[in-house]
Amino acid sequence: MCLPFVTFVLATVMLVVHSHGCKDYDLSASDQSLIDMMKHYLHTSRTDECPPQSxxxxxxxxxxxxxxxxxxxxxxxxxxxxxxxxxxxxxxxxxxxxxxxxxPENGQHQSYSxxxxxxxxxxxxxxxxxxxxxxxxxxxxxxxxxxxxxxxxxxxxxxxxxxxxxxxxxxxxxxxxxxxxxxxxxxxxxxxxxxxxxxxxxxxxxxxxxxxxxxxxxxxxxxxxxxxxxxxxxxxxx
Incomplete structure (x- = not known):
């Protein structure tokens, strides 16, 4: 899955959640799971783009x-x-x-010219x-x-x-x-x-x-x- 698409999906999910009309709206288990999955993917993808300091x-x-x-x-x-x-x-x-x-680590003597x-x-x-x-x-x-x-x-x-x-x-x-x-x-x-x-x-x-x-x-x-x-x-x- 490409990074721009994942970013778009995560932004869409967050927008839907924050724009909901009910102040006391609670995320469903599936919503929270999707957000957590997207966050994990973004974190690991960006980490892979940078070589380890060592x-x-x-x-x-x-x-x-x-x-x-x-x-x-x-x-x-x-x-x-x-x-x-x-x-x-x-x-x-x-x-x-x-x-x-x-x-040097010398080789064997040879007679060829x-x-x-x-x-x-x-x-x-x-x-x-x-x-x-x-x-x-x-x-x-x-x-x-x-x-x-x-x-x-x-x-x-x-x-x-x-x-x-x-x-x-x-x-x-x-x-x-x-x-x-x-x-x-x-x-x-x-x-x-x-x-x-x-x-x-x-x-x-x-x-x-x-x-x-x-x-x-x-x-x-x-x-x-x-x-x-x-x-x-x-x-x-x-």
Whole structure:
């Protein structure tokens, strides 16, 4: 039975009762039973329309914080580890960066040749690094964290901005990074503006590489963009 019809029936019953000419009119048993039934139905129907509070409080979203081994304030840590992915010059296989946990459960050794899970390194030469970053992070491995933000229903990475739009909460902001344009394609990743190395080891071992990006005017309209500028990014949730 649809809710508008039930509401109409209940209103009709109440109108008939209150408009009766006798002041001492008593409801019959059947009248009272119908009213009680309608009240119960309306109560239970409206309750079903609202999810229990426990379900709301347990909802949330996950996101990866690239370049950091911690989560933003207010977010819970799912796990932390290091960035992995396919070798920068491999033609086939996956193109996305992976956040590999620091406590893996390793499989059995295999001899076949299809290695696609390498580590990730920053590529930050003096002529190619975001403003404010140290060249000392060049060739260092990249940390990452998978974070859980409670009481959120959506998360989005916005390229070209460092602040979120109205109604959205900033989880972190930084620089948009990916593979070099001369290498094989890689996903774009928003790397934290306060990125850090995984550890103090220093070796040019390659793997899934992170290069800073810059804009190029032409098909990209300038303004509002500017030519050859760092590309900012922000991760937002609501």
């Amino acid at each position: 379900k709301i409080s347990n909802s949330g979203v996950t996101f990866t914080r690239w370049g950091k081994n911690s989560c933003p304030k207010g977010a819970d840590m799912v796990y932390t580890g290091q960035v992995g992915g396919n070798q920068y010059d491999h033609r086939g296989g996956g193109v996305n960066y992976l956040c590999l946990p620091g406590d 299809n290695d696609q899970v390498h580590g990730g390194e920053y590529e930050l030469s003096s002529s190619m690094k975001p403003s404010g970053w140290s060249e000392s992070m060049h060739n260092k491995e990249v940390p990452c964290s998978v974070c859980y933000q409670k009481r959120r229903s959506a998360v989005v990475m916005i390229p070209g901005r460092k602040t979120c739009y109205k109604g959205w909460n900033s989880e972190y902001n930084g620089y948009l990074m990916s593979a070099h344009k001369g290498h094989f394609k890689r996903d774009y990743a928003c790397v934290d503006k306060n990125a850090e190395p995984l550890d103090k080891k220093n070796g040019d071992e390659n793997g899934a590489l992170f290069y800073p990006l810059r804009t190029k005017c032409g098909s990209l309209r300038c303004p509002p963009y500017t030519n050859e500028a760092d590309v900012l990014c922000v991760v937002c949730s609501k």
